[in-house]
Amino acid sequence: MSSIRVVFGIAAGLNLEIEQLDVKTAFLHGDLEEEIYMEQPEGLKGSGKENLVCRLKKSLYELKQAPRQLDITHAFGVVSRYLSNSDGYTDANIAGDLDNRKFISGYLMIFVRGAVSWQSKKQVWWNFPNELDGEIVGEICPGLILILCACIGTPFPTYLWQLSKVYGPLMSLKLGSFPLLVVSSARMAEEVVKNHDSTFSSRPLLLGSRMLSYNGLDIAFSPYSEQWRELRKISVLHLYSNRRVQSFRGTREDEVSRMIRTISKEASSSQVTNLSKTLLSLTSTLICRIAFRKRYDEEDQQRRRFHDLLQEMQAAFVGFFFSDYIPSIGWLDSLNGMRSRLERTCSKLDSFLQELINEHLNPNRPESMNGDIIDIMLQLRQEQSTSFDLTLDHINAMLMDVFSAGSDTIAATIMWAMAALMKSPEAILKKAQAEIRGAVGNKDIVNEDDIQKLPYLKAIVKETFRLYPPAPLSVPRQTLANCIINGHEIQSNSIVYTNVWANGRDPKDWENPNEFLPERFLNISVDMKGKDFQLIPFGAGRRGCPGYSLGLAMVEVGLANLLYSFDWELPSGIKKKDIDTEVLPGLTMLKKNDLLLVTKNVYAQQVSSSGI
Missing domain, CATH: 1.10.630.10 (Cytochrome P450)
Incomplete structure (x- = not known):
């Protein structure tokens, strides 16, 4: 599979009517083959919200043209200009208008999950899998996966299992500032919870827990x-x-x-x-x-x-x-x-x-x-x-x-x-x-x-x-130190999920x-x-x-x-x-x-x- 282009969820997640955006998707045997069809958006016009929609289209269009170069700064720039009243909206208007607040929050929620750079030096939306010693350690954006799961109704463990068929039983991702590892086989699970149990014995203190x-x-x-x-x-x-x-x-x-x-x-x-x-x-x-x-x-x-x-x-x-x-x-x-x-x-x-x-x-x-x-x-x-x-x-x-x-x-x-x-x-x-x-x-x-x-x-x-x-994804662990799993270096403070459903x-x-x-x-x-x-x-x-x-x-x-x-x-x-x-x-x-x-x-x- 030459690329993963999962951006259609942005429009669906916002429940917007965007006539110029025509998205088609196909799922064949668990592998993703997305085709993105997009027209160059017209110039800005109309209300602040309409302008934001147009900028969204423009961002998606630029993503299609040069997916490896689009970074998060553009996404935040669009929304920050909207928040800074460049289009006629004041903070009071936004705070008092529930629809606008939901719109802004939804835009940020979807865009940040999909656009946050998880390779800070390159600042790209996604990276392609690397083959090492016959094992594939995939590097993909979990935010884009979340978008896709929400749009097609696929449970997260199921979708991670489908991805593991492509990227292997040890998938490396990065969610914001945290490296993340997904384990999807009994052999890899044994490495984590038995052979390296002491290294993988901590928990990430996420806000909810x-x-x-x-x-x-x-x-x-x-x-x-x-x-x-x-x-x-x-x-x-x-x-x-x-x-x-x-x-x-x-x-x-x-x-x-x-x-x-x-x-x-x-x-x-x-x-x-x-x-x-x-x-x-x-x-x-x-x-x-x-x-x-x-x-x-x-x-x-x-x-x-x-x-x-x-x-x-x-x-x-x-x-x-x-x-x-x-x-x-x-x-x-x-x-x-x-x-x-x-x-x-x-x-x-x-x-x-x-x-x-x-x-x-x-x-x-x-x-x-x-x-x-x-x-x-x-x-x-x-x-x-x-x-x-x-x-x-x-x-x-x-x-x-x-x-x-x-x-x-x-x-x-x-x-x-x-x-x-x-x-x-x-x-x-x-x-x-x-x-x-x-x-x-x-x-x-x-x-x-x-x-x-x-x-x-x-x-x-x-x-x-x-x-x-009953718990298809294990409660996440966190590594206490760097370690080597099957020839691959796992960073300290990595968040680790075992896909029990896939095992x-x-x-x-x-x-x-x-x-x-x-x-x-x-x-x-x-x-x-x-x-x-x-x-x-x-x-x-x-x-x-x-x-x-x-x-x-x-x-x-x-x-x-x-x-x-x-x-x-x-x-x-x-x-x-x-x-x-x-x-x-x-x-x-x-x-x-x-x-x-x-x-x-x-x-x-x-x-x-x-x-x-």
């Missing part, structure tokens, strides 16, 4: 330090140890029983079950009970408050902040409203967590709060058993990790498993149900002891993690990688906890998820009971091919469209009648 984690006082987003090591030790020994996970077993099974009763009532009244909503309710309630021993009713205002807060946190984590990558124009975060939204979310989070901690500090608190995560952390603080001062901000930050990592990921995994099973009701769904019902017999509920007798169910869970990892679909590691085939795991042993790098849904190495055993236990017992208690069908008029795989934006790969199913009670009636 920094503010939500109380300036890096948590485990998930904190940079590497001695304090982080001790916090992780606390998590492993006190919060997510096998003993602690088992202590929450009764809570898990109780919430699953409640879910089964709810679905059973819907089945008895011939209602369609919104499984997406049901699973999100299950997991958020479970996390609340484990973390602070509270159970909110469906219509409880506090439940809605908690759910809304989780959504806002997800949006903040994936938000693009200019101050992270181009500090000199960080003021754009205030102009486009991103900073104020983040500050509001942090304020809501702090208020919510402080209320919970105050309740636990109350000497007259109910005994039911004993032994929950907040109680454990407060005891450690009181005992002063850490080498540093464990503050309430540390506890708040650790709770934020529990909320953000636990709620959506568990629900998403069960949701994708059920969607995949509904696409193969005869070959896989009925086989799984036969295994569970044959091994468990006539019982109220499948408990966690029963799970160990269900190898096919465990294979389904692994296959779901392979095709639909699970690599034909070098998986036969028929795009097919949902649980049987592949019956004859091979693949570890999901970070030893086999073709399947790392929980991460690996120092930065692997410390709560994987809790999450896995909830996925297995939840899915097993859904398959045991009910027979499942698609609603009338819906066919297997209609089950889509579109995803919502965010850290977690949630299904965009709700999974709606029709249920028939099999063993669920016993749970309803026994009142478990």
